[in-house]
Amino acid sequence: METGLSFCRRRCYNRNTGQNNAHRLVPGGGIVFIAVKGKSLVFFGVLVCLLLAVGLRAAYPAARSVFSPAEKDGVVYVLDPGHGGEDGGAVSASGERESDVNLAVTLRLDALLRLCGRKTLLTRREDVSIYSPEAETLRQKKASDLKNRAALVNGTPGAVLVSIHQNSLPTVPSVHGAQVFFDRKGMGAALALSVQGALNRSVNAGNEKQEKMIDPSIYLMKSVDCPAILVECGFLSNRDEAARLQTPEHQKTLTAAIAAGILSAEERETAP
Ligand SMILES: [Zn+2]
Numbered sequence: 001m002e003t004g005l006s007f008c009r010r011r012c013y014n015r016n017t018g019q020n021n022a023h024r025l026v027p028g029g030g031i032v033f034i035a036v037k038g039k040s041l042v043f044f045g046v047l048v049c050l051l052l053a054v055g056l057r058a059a060y061p062a063a064r065s066v067f068s069p070a071e072k073d074g075v076v077y078v079l080d081p082g083h084g085g086e087d088g089g090a091v092s093a094s095g096e097r098e099s100d101v102n103l104a105v106t107l108r109l110d111a112l113l114r115l116c117g118r119k120t121l122l123t124r125r126e127d128v129s130i131y132s133p134e135a136e137t138l139r140q141k142k143a144s145d146l147k148n149r150a151a152l153v154n155g156t157p158g159a160v161l162v163s164i165h166q167n168s169l170p171t172v173p174s175v176h177g178a179q180v181f182f183d184r185k186g187m188g189a190a191l192a193l194s195v196q197g198a199l200n201r202s203v204n205a206g207n208e209k210q211e212k213m214i215d216p217s218i219y220l221m222k223s224v225d226c227p228a229i230l231v232e233c234g235f236l237s238n239r240d241e242a243a244r245l246q247t248p249e250h251q252k253t254l255t256a257a258i259a260a261g262i263l264s265a266e267e268r269e270t271a272p
Pocket residue numbers: 082083089090098165166
């Protein structure tokens with residue numbers, strides 16, 4: 001899941017001199033020197049944020065819109081904490097279950113988006129799987145759960161799906177960081193770009209990742225007919241990140257970044 005090039009580098013790759021890692025290209029224009037010290041670092045940090053904000057707007061693709069001005073007020077963010085109940089998802093070395101982290105992050109994101117006046121709907125609010133009564137085996141329950149989540153999303157007018165998961169790559173435990181994926185029709189591509197940018201500037205600083213189209217094997221993401229993103233908040237297979245993901249501080253930083261990315265995408269697409 002390691003993607004290599006950061007947002008900035010990807011957008012400006014053809015302008016990269018390739019000669020010095022201390023340089024980072026900014027979409028809006030010049031090169032910012034990040035190898036500075038003390039107060040200069042603070043100053044340059046602010047400058048980088050400003051340039052990124054301007055550059056992101058300039059570089060933002062005019063591709064498919066997630067929101068139109070008429071639709072903005074009708075948008076319902078369907079927040080989906082992945083897994084739940086008997087399906088714990090990935091598990092860290094010290095036994096933390098992905099489903100629990102997903103729920104904690106999603107409940108915080110729900111509170112934040114509601115505070116900002118957005119409409120939300122959650123696929124689950126507790127440690128449960130939402131399978132139908134006829135499902136018996138774990139496999140049937142998982143399939144039924146995902147089918148019911150997809151039906152909930154597709155039955156919600158104005159839905160924009162935000163699915164929350166945690167990643168795991170035990171064979172390469174050094175891999176860490178948050179990454180955003182979008183639906184295979186590309187309807188959520190602009191939203192993913194915005195959320196990935198916000199995550200890169202916060203929890204991924206120095207370890208920037210690039211948003212990607214979701215793998216076709218992910219049932220929920222390929223079964224919904226609305227803009228959809230899936231946020232892998234971090235790697236439970238990385239010991240340090242697994243510990244951070246349990247903390248309210250890190251969860252707040254994550255949700256603030258995700259919410260900021262969502263609101264920025266709204267603003268860009270609905271600006272006159
Ligand atoms: Zn998962």
